[in-house]
Amino acid sequence: MSKVKTYIQSVLDIVKSRNPGEKEFFQAVQEVLESLEPVLERHPKYQDQKILERITEPERVIMFRVPWLDDKGQIQINRGFRVQMNSAIGPYKGGLRFHPSVNVGILKFLAFEQVFKNSLTTLPMGGGKGGSDFDPKGKSDNEVMRFCQSFMTELCKHIGANTDVPAGDIGVGGREIGYLFGQYKRIINEFTGVLTGKAVKWGGSLIRPEATGYGCVFFAQNMLATRGDSIKGKICTVSGSGNVAQYTVEKINQLGGKCVTLSDSSGTIYDPAGIDAEKLAWVMELKNVRRGRIREYADKFKGSQYLDGKRPWGIKCDCAFPSATQNEISEEDAKTLVKNGCKLVSEGANMPTEPGGVEVFLQSKILYGPGKAANAGGVAVSGLEMAQNAQHTNWTREEVERRLKEIMDAIHTQVKTTAEEYGMPGNYVVGANIAGFVKVADAMIDQGLV
Ligand code: NDP
Numbered sequence: 001m002s003k004v005k006t007y008i009q010s011v012l013d014i015v016k017s018r019n020p021g022e023k024e025f026f027q028a029v030q031e032v033l034e035s036l037e038p039v040l041e042r043h044p045k046y047q048d049q050k051i052l053e054r055i056t057e058p059e060r061v062i063m064f065r066v067p068w069l070d071d072k073g074q075i076q077i078n079r080g081f082r083v084q085m086n087s088a089i090g091p092y093k094g095g096l097r098f099h100p101s102v103n104v105g106i107l108k109f110l111a112f113e114q115v116f117k118n119s120l121t122t123l124p125m126g127g128g129k130g131g132s133d134f135d136p137k138g139k140s141d142n143e144v145m146r147f148c149q150s151f152m153t154e155l156c157k158h159i160g161a162n163t164d165v166p167a168g169d170i171g172v173g174g175r176e177i178g179y180l181f182g183q184y185k186r187i188i189n190e191f192t193g194v195l196t197g198k199a200v201k202w203g204g205s206l207i208r209p210e211a212t213g214y215g216c217v218f219f220a221q222n223m224l225a226t227r228g229d230s231i232k233g234k235i236c237t238v239s240g241s242g243n244v245a246q247y248t249v250e251k252i253n254q255l256g257g258k259c260v261t262l263s264d265s266s267g268t269i270y271d272p273a274g275i276d277a278e279k280l281a282w283v284m285e286l287k288n289v290r291r292g293r294i295r296e297y298a299d300k301f302k303g304s305q306y307l308d309g310k311r312p313w314g315i316k317c318d319c320a321f322p323s324a325t326q327n328e329i330s331e332e333d334a335k336t337l338v339k340n341g342c343k344l345v346s347e348g349a350n351m352p353t354e355p356g357g358v359e360v361f362l363q364s365k366i367l368y369g370p371g372k373a374a375n376a377g378g379v380a381v382s383g384l385e386m387a388q389n390a391q392h393t394n395w396t397r398e399e400v401e402r403r404l405k406e407i408m409d410a411i412h413t414q415v416k417t418t419a420e421e422y423g424m425p426g427n428y429v430v431g432a433n434i435a436g437f438v439k440v441a442d443a444m445i446d447q448g449l450v
Helices: 001-017 023-035 038-042 050-053 104-120 143-155 174-188 209-223 243-254 279-290 296-298 333-337 355-364 377-389 397-421 428-446
Strands: 059-070 075-086 092-098 127-132 164-169 237-239 261-264 267-270 306-307 318-320 345-348 367-369
Touching: 001 023, 001 038, 001 050, 023 104, 023 355, 023 428, 038 428, 050 267, 059 104, 059 377, 075 092, 075 104, 075 164, 092 104, 092 174, 092 377, 104 127, 104 377, 104 397, 104 428, 127 164, 143 174, 164 377, 209 243, 209 318, 209 333, 209 367, 209 397, 237 243, 243 279, 243 318, 243 397, 261 306, 267 367, 279 296, 296 306, 333 355, 355 367, 355 397, 367 428, 397 428
Parallel strands: 092 127, 092 164, 237 261, 237 318, 318 345, 345 367
Antiparallel strands: 059 075, 075 127, 261 267, 267 306
16 A cells, blocks of 8 residues: 555544544545545645645534424424534635434535535635534424524524625525524624525525526536537436426526436436426426425326336436435446446535445446536535625626536536546546645645644
8 A cells, every 4th residue: 555545544544533423424535535645645745734634624513502482382402503614715605404314424524525615616715514403394484484593593603704604505495594694684783695595685696596506517518528418418317306406407408408307305206208497397386385295296297207215316317417415326326327328427416426336437437527516506606696795786697607607617627637637537526626625725734733
């Protein structure tokens, strides 16, 4: 084993023993650190400065009690978190997730990924993530509001437009951002861009809801272009049916592709005729207004079917867009996708592919865009929302989408050329990890031992 490999392994051993039971965090750290070997070989300063040991330790983790009253007048207690991972290149930035599976390990994995993703966007944003084990499903609007108010009553002490700027993620959309913002403003008595994903009427940016899905499809277009190909005419499978999935379908439709699946945690719908704009509008109403389940799609649209308990990966496709959650593509699923002729996987979700599945995609040489590059469009437009707030201005839809496209093009070029520079052309995993790392690591060295 080379000296650098031994060093990386020793850091991984420390991370594992210091963070017991946090398997998603360890998975994310292992994937990044193992791909940094060539950059550590070339630049010993990163090892001398103990950057790996420092970058895997959050700058700050806040955990707090969130008490609230449900509609029956019963007391409920949830747990709130904010992981402030790294502020070397800007204020902490990253979403809030409300889901029963949330714990400190999940949020540390997401915050760690966010550090590299934000670095790739070219914008000045550090990495953070937060949330709660609160489940918005089945709760009334009033219950969600009371929870958000209680959550923000504590969180407001730790965030600010120049300190830490949260946004949405799973379970946190426009409704939740509204309640959180209202409570922040009431307590701090300041109307600032402390959250992104705000409604356009009160400080939000056009294209923010669309940004992650659109950006992920732009990234896919860029990957396909390296092989003289495009989305046009491609059969696409999409998982999830929330924010990212919805706008992924919208952009694929605009570019002439055909999406045949959507899913939620209960099952998948398969529509061989394609989820066109009209059907998508119905899905948006179902998920964002009525907050129903995706199975209703199969009752509504003839020719489609509901696959109870299934994920979309058994359906034959040219391109796959995992857009639900972490570890939703197993090694077996990856093998099935490749066997069925899938040419491209562009990750809208964070870390949706298990390590064995990533290996399958890399070995088979299909186009594989990891989440930290492919889904960076969401945080990029959050960065643009911060810029507009700071200038007290609003850009047009065309202006924001143009900038989003430019950023996704720049990320693609950066990731591709970094992979080539380190002798692994076409390996977007290595390209994204190294390009994201170098900028943050250099900033940490510049700023001394803090
Ligand atoms: P939403 O809450 O809008 O939608 C999440 C979707 O994923 C729902 O359909 C949900 O189904 C499904 N889902 C959630 N958890 C699970 C699970 N454990 N198993 C199966 N399905 C599940 O979230 P977003 O669309 O915002 O986020 C989706 C992914 O994209 C996440 O990984 C997120 O971190 C990532 N992401 C989001 C960004 C954003 O801007 N919103 C930016 C970058 C990445 P159900 O209703 O049954 O729970």
